[in-house]
Amino acid sequence: MSLSESLRSVTSGARSVSRLGEALAKQSRSVRWSFGAICILALYLLPWWPNVPVLGWIVETPGTSFPSVLTDQVVIFVLVALGLNVVVGLAGLLDLGYVGFYAVGAYTVAILSSQHANLPWLLCMPIAVLVSMLAGVILGTPTLRLRGDYLAIVTLGFGEIIRITANNMHWLGDSRGISNIATPPSIGPLKFGVLDAKPYYFLGFTTILIVIFLLRRLENSRVGRSWNAIREDEDAAELMGVDTFKFKLWAFAIGAAIGGLAGSLYAGKVQFINPNNFPLQLSILFLAAVVLGGAGNMWGAVVGGALVAWMPERFRGFADKRVFVFGVALVLVMVFRPQGLIPRKIRKERWLESWKPSSGTALGSKE
Amino acid sequence: MKKSTLLRVSAIAVSLAFVTAACGSDSDSSVTEDTVASEVTEDTAAAAVDGVTCEGVSIAFFGALSGDAGNLGKNIRAGADLAVSEFNTANPGCQVGLVDFDSQGDPAQAPALAQKAIDDAGILGIVGPAFSGESKAANPLFDAAGLAIITPSATNADLNDNNWKVFHRALAGDDKQGPAIATYIQKTLAAAKVGVIDDASEYGKGLADIVKTTLGDAVVASDSIDPKAADFSAAVSKMKEAAPDAIFYGGYYAEAGKLAKQLRDAGVTATLVFGDGVKDNGFIEAAGPAADGSIITCTCADGASNAEFAAAYTAKFPGETPQTYGAEAYDAAKAFLAAIAAGKTDRAGVLEFLGTYDAAGVTKQIKWDETGEVAGNAVYAYKVEAGAIAVIGLIE
Amino acid sequence: MRDWLIYRTFWDLTVTGVALGSIYALVALGYTLVYGVLRLINFAHSEIFMIGTFASLITATNVLGLPMLEAGDYPYRTGFQLVLILLACLLGSMVLSGAGAVALERAAYRPLRGSGDQFGAIVLAFVTAFVVGLVFFDTPKSNLIFGIIGTGPIAWMYLNIFRRGRQAPRLAFLISAIGASTAITEAVAIWGPRDREQYQTPRVLEKKTLFQLFGTDIRIDYVIVIIGALLMMTALLLFVNRTRLGRGVRAVAQDVETAKILGVNVDFVILITFLLGGVMAGGAAMMFTLVYDQSKFNIGFLLGVKSFTAAVLGGIGNLKGALLGGIVLGLAENYGSALFGGEWKDVIAFVLLLVVLMFRPTGLLGESLAKARV
Secondary structure (H helix, E strand, O other), X not given: OOHHHHHHHHHHHHHHHHHHHHHHXXXXXXXXXXXXXXXXXXXXXXXXXXXXXXXXXXXXXXOOOHHHHHHHHHHHHHHHHHHHHHHHHHOOXXXXXXXXXXXXXXXXXXXXXXXXXXXXXXXXXXXXXXHHHHHHHHHXXXXXXXXXXXXXXXXXXXXXXXXXXXXXXXHXXXXXOEOOOOOOOOEOOEXXXXXXXXHHHHHHHHHHHHHXXXXXXXXXXXXXXXXXXXXXXXXXXXXXXOOHHHHHHHHHHHHHHHHHHHHHHHHHHHOOEOHHHXXXXXXXXXXXXXXXXXXXXXXXXXXXXXXXXXXXXXXXXXXHHHHHXXXXXXXXXXXXXXXXXXXXXXXXXXXXXXXXXXXXOOOOOOO | OOOHHHHHHHHHHHHHHHHHHHHHHHHHHHOHHHHHHHHHXXXXXXXXXXXXXXXXXXXXXXXXXXXXXXXXXXXXXXXXXXXXXXXXXXXXXXXXXXXEEEOOOOOOOHHXXXXXXXXXXXXXXXXXXXXXXXXXXXXXXXXXXXXXXXXXXXXXXXXXXXXXXXXXXXXXXXXXXXXXXXXXXXXXXXXXXXXXXXXXXXXXXXXXXXXXXXXXXXXXXXXXXXXXXXXXXXXXXXXXXXXXXEEEEEOOHHHHHHHHHHHHHOOOOOEEEEOHHHOOHHHHHHHHHHHOOOEEEEOOOOHXXXXXXHHHHHHHOXXXXXXXXXXXXXXXXHHHHHHHHOOOOOHHHHHHHHHHOEEEOOOOEXXXXXXXXXXXXXXXXXXXXXXXXXXXXXXX | OHHHHHHHOHHHHHHHHHHHHHHHHHHHHHHHHHHHHHOOOOOOHHHHHHHHHHHHHHHHHHHOOOOOOEXXXXXXXXXXXXXXXXXXXXXXXXHHHHHHHHHHHHHHHHHHHOOOOHHHHHHHHHHHHHHHHHHHOOOHHHHHHHHHHHHHHHHHHHHHHHOOOOOOOHHHHHHHHHHHHHHHHHHHHHHOOOOOOOEEOOOOOOOOEEEEEOOEEEEHHHHHHHHHHHHHHHHHHHHHHHOHHHHHHHHHHHOHHHHHHOXXXXXXXXXXXXXXXXXXXXXXXXXXXXXXXXXXXXXXXXXXXXXXXXXXXXXXXXXXXHHHHHHHHHHHHXXXXXXXXXXXXXXXXXXXXXXXXXXXXXXXXXXXXXHOOO
């Protein structure tokens, strides 16, 4: 009869999901692949879910358009959460100004396709990703030598600097923003117009799949292992010969690039951006999405991003009160499930299996 | 671990109940127009003789009802609400619904809401979007869907540069207001030296820039403030040093109140002049005695001075008087209702009807040119006297 | 044009900059204290400040019965009466802000440290029941009743969960802080009598010019703010450096584990730290209302960000650094706004921070609370 119980049911649901994952891992390759394929297909059909009886009633967003919520909010938040998860979850760098990179991506597309040139979206998008990446390197080079919490306020400042600069510079469209941004080119039956949001969703979801694939490769590579080492103990990693600065900068740049990618998708969908689209509060929401889902776990970031974007639209009926409920929910989840809804699994190396440390310490969630 | 299965099942059941209840409560709030619509069918047979008949049609309000700008949106919605309920009383056979789209003034939420409005085939016209930013985000969608919009409050000058064929405005834009403000400052106030401050927002800076260009060399000092900050001492020091005869501030009422107070505290005696964003009692509350003698201009008419409208408003909302843009919203809704009364039941018909619409509204003669601008460019001047905003007449 | 303006308004900008900087500094103390002891960015500290401004408002209007306006003018008071009113407001702000900070610590942070107690459980349970009540009821009153009824069983359940005593990762504290901050601001915005509109506080102090310095009027409210901030600051430094409790605070800041072994009640010390931060924010809030006579549900956010910037600028964890950082930031914002225009104010603040951190990676004074000496 309480939120905490429903909360617990959510977390137990998450637990059963992870247990399902473990069960699947034991299955043969073909079973795993077909299960994955079915899931992906079902998610591609997400815009039609509201028409399915029970499921539809759960996911629908009364009061606003469901496919548009998917493209404008859910896809963007999931992408951003994936990118921020690289910075916060994998490398352990606290970034409170991630909205800055998102804005850089969106503004690059806007400037190149509408404000100062007429390049097609398909050309602007990679440029936007590169520019955001560059912004990440430019910001990271002087600041990544700072200790963790100093980094938080510096990145927060960076996000604000980007927004205020866009607001005050005529060249960037100032407070009026930029309209008529180019849309992605239509491919066959996929028409990227104004009224149908579904093609944008297919594009966005495909992008998410590609990003997840690339990130998985990265996580299991030397870079991923270095991030792991830096996050757990930076000094020890340094002593072991990891070039911590280089790998932190890599995390920052990759995170920034994904943020810019999300920004370019957003600009291509809504075709109008202004500085009010990139407030400081959005950075905080992004971070909340990552930590709520489970920092360090890619699937956690996906779930967290989707939930943070979708919940306020699902509970539109609460109107004014939904932000309050969101705040309370954040505190409760952190108090009762501090590792997030889907916590990061500590990789069980084979030699660790035989050597069991005392369970239930700082990082080990017993359940 | 064994008992947890049972626990989990019950917990899921509980959480489902929680969600059910949540949905129950949110459908309650948006159901008003549906109940109206279903009553219609019963009434149609009984009272079809009286007035026009129609079924399942509605108009929509698009703007902020919650969030920081919620109050402004509520004033606008009230005007539209009054027009709709008057219409429904007069035409029992045609009950028009009023659907709300609460954008919170946030351009990021606007496209999805606009899409929802478009998907609802019963909606024939939009009163709104209330602000310029959300207009730019939502209007392309309305334009593509051919759904007519009449904004009662978005005055940004460049809104009609976009060739939106569905765009209409129930009041003159800032390109009319800005020069009028400049004229007022130079002619009526006879100010030789003018200071201009803005809040770096789309509306405030846009208006302040027009005033600045029109005044030219008369502007001796200008600055921007951050509306979210509490302290404006840099701008205040600048004005104090430049000692202008009049100071124009482009921005909204809450900051205008703080600014007026800080200017007076610092000993600045110049006449304060504001645009339509300041025409709200919140300004007087925020500024206190510092508001006295301030000039506020608005392309909006004073709803309260139209006795008939004010009486109807107070009858519908006991204890309240028409607020800023309420009368414009009333006129906007009236135009849509006239289209419905004329038997237009599809969007194209309504849009076409608006092109030829020409009727006396509460605020002015309502007639649109091909760009959607309302005919006539009346700009009114108001003055704060003894803690109230009183109209002092048309400018020019 | 801008160049000559800054020369001529230099002293004006200096006085207002130092006054605003003093308020930044007092709020920054709260960030610095908590950071020094817990290594936690207390994101909700800005809301403690906001509560303080409202406490001042409530004390002045509801308790002392002061009107907003008296015969069309501000309700000015003089002499002894004025002093009493100001002290009452100060006391109200300090008490409520201090209590708020303590409640925040016990409900939103302590359970995360694995030592949650009844108080935290009750607060969290009440909030939970209240939120569930939102689903079923529309009026705040029935909601409140539902919340109170629901508190008992939920609190019992929470307490059982607390017994597991897990230490959460540091990021969880930050998100909990962000959640608490959001919930507090929104609660004021939703259930406050004026919703999201601005509130005014009665102005009892006539802002007279006391004297002139370099051709600039020095107003009485600025003098009170600057002297008041210095006094509070000194009191805090004396407390931390000279008293037994203060020694405990320094010990925990230096090394939690060792302090625990040596018999320091760590949870109590943390509570005291939050209380001190809250009281300082309360004092800042009262002075803020004295100068600007206003309050709003989100008034803390930007000021909190700036104060945190000030704390980092001076060297987070360093009490004197907070003072220096606050004043440097206040001045830089004022001079910068005059030079480049007010729209660039925040950019100036953050660029200054960036530059300082590049040359002094731990801030201007860059020491920790543990080493603070008079």
